[in-house]
Amino acid sequence: MRLRLTPREDSFYELFSDSANNLVTASRLLSELISDDSEREAIAEKLRVCEHVGDEHTHVIMRRLNETFITPFDREDIYRLAGTLDDVMDAMEAAADLVVLYQIKQLPRDVVQQVAVLERAAEITAEAMPRLRSMRDLTEYWIEINRLENQADQIYRRLLAHLFSGEYDSLSVLKLKDVIEQLEEAADAFERVANTIESIAVKES
Amino acid sequence: MRLRLTPREDSFYELFSDSANNLVTASRLLSELISDDSEREAIAEKLRVCEHVGDEHTHVIMRRLNETFITPFDREDIYRLAGTLDDVMDAMEAAADLVVLYQIKQLPRDVVQQVAVLERAAEITAEAMPRLRSMRDLTEYWIEINRLENQADQIYRRLLAHLFSGEYDSLSVLKLKDVIEQLEEAADAFERVANTIESIAVKES
Amino acid sequence: MRLRLTPREDSFYELFSDSANNLVTASRLLSELISDDSEREAIAEKLRVCEHVGDEHTHVIMRRLNETFITPFDREDIYRLAGTLDDVMDAMEAAADLVVLYQIKQLPRDVVQQVAVLERAAEITAEAMPRLRSMRDLTEYWIEINRLENQADQIYRRLLAHLFSGEYDSLSVLKLKDVIEQLEEAADAFERVANTIESIAVKES
Incomplete structure (x- = not known):
């Protein structure tokens, strides 16, 4: 019995890593999109693909969650972690989409900084995911996300x-304002990801 | 013991059906309201009544949920299903309310289409609800909602x-924009209803 | 065993009371801020401190929740109650922050009334919290919040x-509109607090 459960447990860690790596890709595309106003439609399209990939990850996680009797951590926490990772993606994709839809030529300069913060948040989130398995060395991640x-x-x-x-x-x-608010929502969602991971870690300790 | 639990379980299915049928009524009122600019206040008032009826359903579901020891499916799923059905209603009622409050004379033509989609989504959601009991033939519903x-x-x-x-x-x-965003929120909430039902079905299968 | 669990249970009641009392303080500061346009920055700063205190309460509640095996009521309800109390604070702090950030000189007169309602809601919520322990005399509170x-x-x-x-x-x-919407969001969040408490009470009865 144990033998059959172990691979399933493992798959959650991998799925969350995939999800977070997908956010790194998306944040880099977003960064390209705002600095380059000639290729926006093409980049926004790539971001849309990222979002579909993310939806697919979420869907697989949910399905696996519902099929698995024993999960590596609390069901509600897995549900929340998948949901908050999804929120980050949705907000980033929506921001890119609005830039194209509204045909915004010139973005205020500070938007570059706003997106740089998202890129960094995506990177450290992706780096933290494999550490969910051991629940070690997560403190730095929380401090940095905050x-x-x-x-x-x-x-x-x-x-x-x-x-x-x-x-x-x-x-x-x-x-x-619509664009900037979506970017701020992405930053907030990264914090909710970190809070969920903290909540998981406390239970495991 | 089983005898006393069965009627309670049944009542959840009926309550969810009532809730979804109430959304059908609301979506039809919304459709009337946007096509007829002479009776708007009266129709918005009827929609407000629908919303109160919906709140009452939600309240009864929550109360029943808290009183019932054995539920036909996961407590959290029942909670989520009631909550997302409520979200649809709130968004539709808010849209109608804003049209009246802002004294909007002329709505863009595509709003008619936006509401027609909501009407159709309400109908297939109401048709799917009785199938929660058998958990069969729900695939078409998900495909169509998507x-x-x-x-x-x-x-x-x-x-x-x-x-x-x-x-x-x-x-x-x-x-x-406020009106259109509320209508979009209603469409999103219909998708969350379908996702919750899918999550229930996977667990039962 | 029972002896060791009791102080932990008690601490939840106290933490929720502290949280609600903090909302009373915040609502009074908000009321000062909108009536006095000379001291706004200083008052908004005090509100920011309140919000940090609230975050600290939420954090302690979550940590305690994750560490405690037996809780006085449902884990999900504790989670929701902490979350909704936090939502009230966030909305009030955001409203104050926007008044300062947007350098709004004159607020419409009805905003005073909007904030007075929040002050009253905070007071009766704080008064209701100690009654969570006995689960008695909560009906008046729900009627008044509604x-x-x-x-x-x-x-x-x-x-x-x-x-x-x-x-x-x-x-x-x-x-x-941004300011007024945040204040409305605070009122909505107070209702969600009351709904969560009702849901707890029904289970306990």
Whole structure:
């Protein structure tokens, strides 16, 4: 019996790693998209593919979760972890999509910084995933995610103030605010991923 | 003992069917409301009644859930299913409410299509509910909900682009965007209903 | 064994009381902030401190939850109660933050009423928390929270209509709408707190 359960347990770790690596790919595409205004449609299309891959991961995790009697950690935690990873992807894809849909030519300069923070958050999340197995050395990851979330928050607030500084007409404010809010939502979702992982780790300790 | 549990189990199926049928009524009212600009206040009032009925269903489901020791499926799934059905209703009622509150005279033509998708989603959701008992023949329902959600998404994106095309002043954009976003939220919530039902079905299989 | 579990159980009641009392403090600061436009930055800073204290409470509750084998009520309910109390705080802090960030000079008069409802909701929530232990005399609290939520909803809708009445330019509408929506979100979150407590009480009865 144990023999049959072990490979299933393992597959959760791998699926979460795949999901997080997919976020790294997506965050890099997002970074390209905002710095290059000639290839936006093509890059947004690639991000859409990433999002479908992510949906597929989530779907497999949920299916496996429902089929597996014994799971490596709490069912609700697996459910939450898959859900929050999915939230990050959705927010990043939505931001890219809106840039194209609204035909935004010029993004405020701080958006580059906002996306750089997401890229870094994706990288350290992907690096942390394999450590779920041993539940060791996760403290640095939480500290860094928290630092990044605070940084994202400051950039976001600065961007909001900038939008209303008088430089933009109200339709531009509406468009840019939508994009910036999706990027902030992605940063928040990265923090929820970290909180879920912390909650798992505490139970295991 | 079994005898006393059975009627309780049954009541969940009936309550979910009632909830979904209530969404059919609400989606038809919404369709009336957007095509007829003379009776809007009266129709919005009827939708408000629907929403109260829906709240009552949710409340009864939650109460029953908390009182029942053995449930026909996972407690968390029942909780989620009731919650997502409630989300659909809230979004539809909010959309109707905003049309009246903002005194919107003319809605963009594609909003009719957006609401037609919701009407269809409500119908197939209500048709699927009785099949929760046997857990059979649900595949068509998922495929169709996914198709509808993709369609809703395309209409939504086309509407967003249209709003910013220059035809509308910024206050009108703000008002219409609120309505259109609530309708999109309703379509998303229908998909979450279908995902929850899928999750229940996988566990039962 | 029982002896060792009792102090842990007790600590949940105390932590929830602390959390709710912190919301009372925050709602009073919010009330000060909107009536006094000279001290806004200083008051918003105090609210930020409140929010950090709230985060700390949530964190301690989650940690205790994950470490405790037997909890006074359902794990998921404890999780939800901590989460919804946190939602109230986040929404109130965000509203205050936006007033300062957007440098809003004059708020519509009804915002005072909107915040007064939040203050009252915070007070009765804090009063109800110690009664979680006996699960008695909670009915009045639910009735009053529901009444307050309906009142908040009416004020919110009146404010929305007022924003679009023609008195405000579109950038002001955008700013004020953000603030008003956060306050409405706080009222909604108070209702979710009450619903969670009701769900706990039904199970215990």
